[in-house]
Amino acid sequence: MNIHELTVEALYDKIQSKEIKPSEVVGALFDRIEASDETIGSFLFLNKEEALKQAQTLDQLQEEDKMDGPLFGIPMGIKDNICTKDILTTCASRMLEDFKPVYDATVMEKLNDSNAILMGKQNMDEFAMGSSTENSYFKNVRNPWDTNAVPGGSSGGSAAAVAAGYVPFSLGSDTGGSVRQPAAFCGVVGMKPTYGRVSRYGLVAFASSLDQIGPITRNVRDNAKILELISGTHNKDATSVPDLATDFLKNIDKDLTGMKIALPKEFIGEGISEEVEASVKKAAETFRSLGATVEEVSIPHTKYVVSAYYLIASSEASSNLARFDGIRYGYKAEGAETLEEHYKKTRAEGFGPEVKRRILLGTFVLSAGHYDQHYIRAQKLRGVIEKEMKELFSEYDLILGPTAPTPAFNIGEKSEDQLEMYKDDLLTIPANLTGMPALSIPSGLSASGRPIGLQLIGDHFEEQKIYNAAFKFEEQFNLHEELKQLKLEVR
Numbered sequence: 001m002n003i004h005e006l007t008v009e010a011l012y013d014k015i016q017s018k019e020i021k022p023s024e025v026v027g028a029l030f031d032r033i034e035a036s037d038e039t040i041g042s043f044l045f046l047n048k049e050e051a052l053k054q055a056q057t058l059d060q061l062q063e064e065d066k067m068d069g070p071l072f073g074i075p076m077g078i079k080d081n082i083c084t085k086d087i088l089t090t091c092a093s094r095m096l097e098d099f100k101p102v103y104d105a106t107v108m109e110k111l112n113d114s115n116a117i118l119m120g121k122q123n124m125d126e127f128a129m130g131s132s133t134e135n136s137y138f139k140n141v142r143n144p145w146d147t148n149a150v151p152g153g154s155s156g157g158s159a160a161a162v163a164a165g166y167v168p169f170s171l172g173s174d175t176g177g178s179v180r181q182p183a184a185f186c187g188v189v190g191m192k193p194t195y196g197r198v199s200r201y202g203l204v205a206f207a208s209s210l211d212q213i214g215p216i217t218r219n220v221r222d223n224a225k226i227l228e229l230i231s232g233t234h235n236k237d238a239t240s241v242p243d244l245a246t247d248f249l250k251n252i253d254k255d256l257t258g259m260k261i262a263l264p265k266e267f268i269g270e271g272i273s274e275e276v277e278a279s280v281k282k283a284a285e286t287f288r289s290l291g292a293t294v295e296e297v298s299i300p301h302t303k304y305v306v307s308a309y310y311l312i313a314s315s316e317a318s319s320n321l322a323r324f325d326g327i328r329y330g331y332k333a334e335g336a337e338t339l340e341e342h343y344k345k346t347r348a349e350g351f352g353p354e355v356k357r358r359i360l361l362g363t364f365v366l367s368a369g370h371y372d373q374h375y376i377r378a379q380k381l382r383g384v385i386e387k388e389m390k391e392l393f394s395e396y397d398l399i400l401g402p403t404a405p406t407p408a409f410n411i412g413e414k415s416e417d418q419l420e421m422y423k424d425d426l427l428t429i430p431a432n433l434t435g436m437p438a439l440s441i442p443s444g445l446s447a448s449g450r451p452i453g454l455q456l457i458g459d460h461f462e463e464q465k466i467y468n469a470a471f472k473f474e475e476q477f478n479l480h481e482e483l484k485q486l487k488l489e490v491r
């Protein structure tokens with residue numbers, strides 16, 4: 001048995017039946033991480049001492065038959081913008097290099113209560129701004145399928161770690177695609193839940209009206225299980241929704257006969273690679289063979305979503321990141337003579353180039369004279385896209401499309417061209433602008449052996465339908481065997 005190949009559910013069963021001990025699981029995964037993560041770069045911090053200690057405590061409970069908690073002994077990785085009490089939470093930024101939160105995010109409280117074991121904090125684009133994890137202040141992440149390729153971003157460390165077999169699941173955050181696009185690039189499953197389903201309390205804010213935390217796993221069932229466990233409101237996140245039904249696994253196996261799926265022509269049009277288009281069309285055939293109908297539709301305003309997103313997200317970022325002033329949190333510049341100089345030096349030295357670019361853009365967009373022309377127009381576009389998608393959902397159960405326009409690109413290929421990088425988010429952004437749930441699952445491999453991701457978008461709070469369709473699709477196509485055979489290059 002290779003422990004690193006096991007899913008959350010398989011590990012759980014083996015621990016419950018006492019076939020393996022939590023400490024064996026944790027030990028085997030740390031061995032794997034230590035053998036190859038120097039190359040992959042998925043972790044910024046390893047919680048080894050604490051994790052081993054916790055595993056030993058759970059070993060004892062296992063012996064005493066007290067295996068409580070739905071994730072008893074299951075290792076996890078957490079994106080480094082999710083607050084973990086007394087444990088570094090850097091957002092992959094120099095600004096927060098030494099920051100240890102004094103509290104746990106709601107999702108961490110829930111996972112800790114489930115008896116999951118924190119293996120470490122995962123690398124990302126600085127403050128979640130990026131699509132390749134090349135914007136991390138500390139180091140790049142390499143794609144476990146091909147170490148010349150990016151893992152996607154911004155949750156690149158979280159997706160790479162799941163693909164590499166370092167952890168059976170991770171949490172990422174998704175503002176414009178940051179869970180789904182890296183999941184697609186790394187051949188794993190990533191869900192951005194409906195805005196409000198998961199509490200954002202303790203997620204370091206980037207763009208608060210778009211941010212959601214979501215699970216990254218190797219299969220659909222694990223994903224549904226983790227979302228069930230992290231869902232729920234918190235009184236310190238007024239946008240989180242209380243009392244939603246979350247028993248996603250109950251109907252996950254439902255027959256798809258009669259399901260109506262829409263395939264917007266803009267999602268397979270300009271800018272989408274031939275390989276990706278072919279993979280989506282093949283997936284549409286698979287859904288048809290499973291009894292669903294798939295029809296081509298249109299979301300005419302798709303072409304404006306990237307501009308609208310980057311205006312709105314940057315505006316919110318410029319406001320949210322104002323708190324990093326060298327007084328209250330994090331990095332403090334030395335040698336400033338005046339308060340203003342202290343702010344300037346701290347922010348100039350503490351933030352990387354992409355974060356600065358967005359703060360500048362956002363500040364410009366929100367300034368008098370530009371606000372109406374840019375910010376208000378972007379918000380209007382957001383309304384239009386929501387209307388167009390809502391209309392589709394009055395007729396269809398799900399919207400289908402690719403997750404990203406191309407398979408993973410090479411490290412360095414787009415890092416000098418921001419617009420090219422931004423355009424990569426075309427297909428993931430609509431779900432963020434509208435708050436709708438969306439999942440990425442593997443749908444193929446490119447000629448060069450890189451994974452291709454398929455995206456299923458649902459109406460608000462329709463995660464159940466997404467998981468159902470994804471589960472049935474996964475029975476027809478998955479990369480589970482290929483994932484098991486990934487040979488991590490050790491340098």
Ligand SMILES: NC(=O)C[C@H](N)C(=O)O
Nearest residue numbers: 128129130175176177178
């Ligand atoms: N944060 C995200 O969801 C990723 C998106 N590419 C961005 O840079 O904003």
